[in-house]
Amino acid sequence: MRRTGIFLVLLILLACAPVSACTIFAVTPGASENGTMYVGHTNDGVGPDWRNIDDITLTYVPAADHAPGATRAIYFDPNSGSDAAGKKAGNATGLVLGSIEQVPHTYAYYTASYAMMNEHQLLSAECTDYAKVQLDAEEGKRIFYSSELSNVALERCTTARDAVELVGSLIDTYGYYGTGETLIFADPKEAWVIEMCSSPAGTGGLWVAEKIPDGEVFVAGNEFRIRTFAEGDPDMLYTPDLFAIAEEYGLRSSSEGDFDWLEATSYGEYSHPYYSLMRVWRIQDRLAPSLNLSPYVEDSYTKALPFTVVPDTPVNRTTALSLFRDHYEGTDFDLTAGVAAGPFGNPYRYLGPADAHTDFQNESSIEVRAGANPRPVSAVFCSYSYVAEARSSLPDPVGGVLWFGPAVTYETVYAPMYAGSENVSTAYTTGTRTEYDPDAAYWTFDFVTNWAMLRYDAMIEDIRAEQAALEADSIRQVGETDARAAAMIAAGDEAGARRLLTDFTVQRGDEIIDEWQDLSAMLVVKYSNGLITDPATEDVDEPGYPAWWYQEADYQYGPRVYDLERLRATPGLNYTGENVWVPRNASIDQILERI
Structure with missing residues (x-):
């Protein structure tokens, strides 16, 4: 019997569930300049993360051994239905929803709101998606959200396919709650996308995974990206009862041909039209302009933007680090131009009611809002971003590098953190949004973004110059450290190599924070009181x-x-x-x- 009636009730109950927002990408080795795998993520949300602490800090979780019979607690994520403006659905109490059997050994990894990279060069990234069915957590019935799924995967897996299979089995066994989600898992050779949502059956969950073809780039921005597929596709994995559940609850009919994951489980974008698809178009168009992709589409279910693109030019590290630095410059949607940007080209907009992350479309209607600002790749409410890389030509402790950037992507500096490091700079592990701390990495960078809004077109030139210099120096130092650490491992001294990688990770993080604080001080002096004062010559300009x-x-x-x-x-x-x-x-x- 079809249970369309029950399904519609679920839609009504969950229609106002708020969500958070991120942009992610994966560049496969065949699409990069030197065979590197790149995975990027912007964490564009406000609130505590799965650890019940603020989501602006980074945590290194060391490897560990576990006794027979031990269990692993699974924590409720307060951001499983949270809005980027800070309206949290649920109580951030650190509630344990359940537990799973622990494995004898878990790997070291970096995490914050979601897991990022482990010691075996397994990478991950996440973005939130709108789903028709978004159920609340329930102990013993629906205990997993994408955050803990990504953490468990990086604790236990060394390959992308293993991570996808583990995540799928955990959803099937223990249930899934909260918003729809997209996770990327990538290792030095292979990358997969897995997308998930609650099941209208109330237990388990719905999920589907697709392998990213080597030589291509995948981009997502808060909308499911997997589309049609048929049973038996070797590059697809999915929950065993996906088609049966979809048929039973009226998500699709077997007479409709190939299963369309996006149409069956989601209405597409949320917040407003182009909220998601414009960001996908922008990164795809930057990497593959020869495709002449149009930013204009018919609706959320468009197939005009492909699942992946082949870049016109192989992607190098500098390009990968630049992909999140974008306000649609030079396009019809350029946020640095026009009256809304003010006299000095400020690309950032204050969020208003029309920008709220609430559902603007459903089965029968679409809300035409009074107006909303374009959603850029570089969002002013970003808490952190990163580009993680995996390199098959180097041993795992050396080959994996997490380039981590606090606060807003356009004005951040990405600091290198090795997979084999066992510590990070204290500045990156401390801080909260509710208390200004000039020594916290987040506030070091967030201050510069906010100060730059006073005269953005001028200050951004100073910021870009320092940013480029610091990242170029980091790239140079990473090359030198790669060679030294790899040679030590080849000689049998992995412990010494890890000490070297740890020292470099901590020291380079400290140096970047010190340099950016010096830049902050210079910008305050140079641009105070509406003047432009040259700190070296003491010349004062009144540019008006x-x-x-x-x-x-x-x-x-x-x-x-x-x-x-x-x-x-x-x-x-x-x-x-x-x-x-x-x-x-x-x-x-x-x-x-x-x-």
Whole structure:
């Protein structure tokens, strides 16, 4: 019997569940310049993470051995239905939802809101998606959300396929709650995407996974990206009862041909049209402009943007680190241009009601909102981002590097952290959004972003210069450290190599924070009080505003003459930027002729 009625009730109950937002990508070895696997993630959310601490800090979890019979607790994630503006669904109490049998040994890994990279070069990234069915957590029935799934996978797995299979089996066995989710898992040779949501049956969950073809790049931004497939596809994995559940609960009919995962389980984007797809288009178009992909689509179910693209030019490390630094510059959606960007090209917008992460479409209706801002890849509410790399040509402790950047992606600096390191700079492990700490990595970078908004077009040049210099130096030092550590491992001294990698990871993190704090101090002096002061020469410039802004701001109707009333009543005056001299006894009509 079809249970469409029950399914619709679930939709009504869950229609207002809020969510968070991220952008992710995977560059397979065949698509990169030197055979490197790259995985990137922006954590664009506000609130505590699965550890019940603020989501702006990084945690290194060491490897561990476990006694026979030990169990692993599974924690409730307070962000499993949370809004980027901080409205959290659920109580962040550290509630243990259940436990699973522990394995004898777990691997070391880096995590925050989600797992990132483990000591065996297994990489992961996450983004939230809208799903038709989003059920609450329930002890013993639905205990897993994507955050803990990613952590367990990196604790236990060394390959991407093993991680996907483990995550799928955990969902099938222990149940899934919360928003729809996309996870990337990648190792030095292979990358997979797994997407998941709650099941209308109330137990287990629905999930499907697809292998990313080597030589191609995958991008996602808060919308399921897996589409049609048929049973028996060797590059697809899915929950065993997926088709039966979909049929029983009216998600699809067997007469409809190939199963479309996106259409069956989701209405596509959330918040507003183009919230997700514009970011996918932007990164795909940057990497493969020859495809001439259009940013304009018919609806959320479009197939105009492919699952993956082949980049026109193989992706190198510098390009990979740049993909999240984007405000649609040079396109029709350029956030640095126009009145909304202000006189100095500020690309960041204050969030308003139309930007809320609430469902704007359902089975029968679509909400046409009064207006929303374009959602850029570099979002002002980002808590951290990273680009992780895995290199098959190097031993695991050396080959895996997590390039971690606190706060907003466009103005951050990515610090290298090795898979074989056993510690990180303290600045990256401390801090909270509710208390300013100049020594916390998040606040070090977030301060610069917020200060730059005062005169963005000028300050961003200083920021880019320092950013490029620091990352270029990090790349140089990573090359040197790679060679030294790999040679030590080849000579049988892996312990010494790990000490070297740890020392480098901590020291380089400290250096980047020190340099960025110096930049902060310079920017405060240089751009205070609406002036531009050269700290070296002490020259002071009073640049004012651009001419177009004077025109838009009605500057030409300001106090240029004593007869202000007549001046303001004069239509069609344009700001020219030119000053003129007139006799002291000139009439307003004579003055108007001149200006």
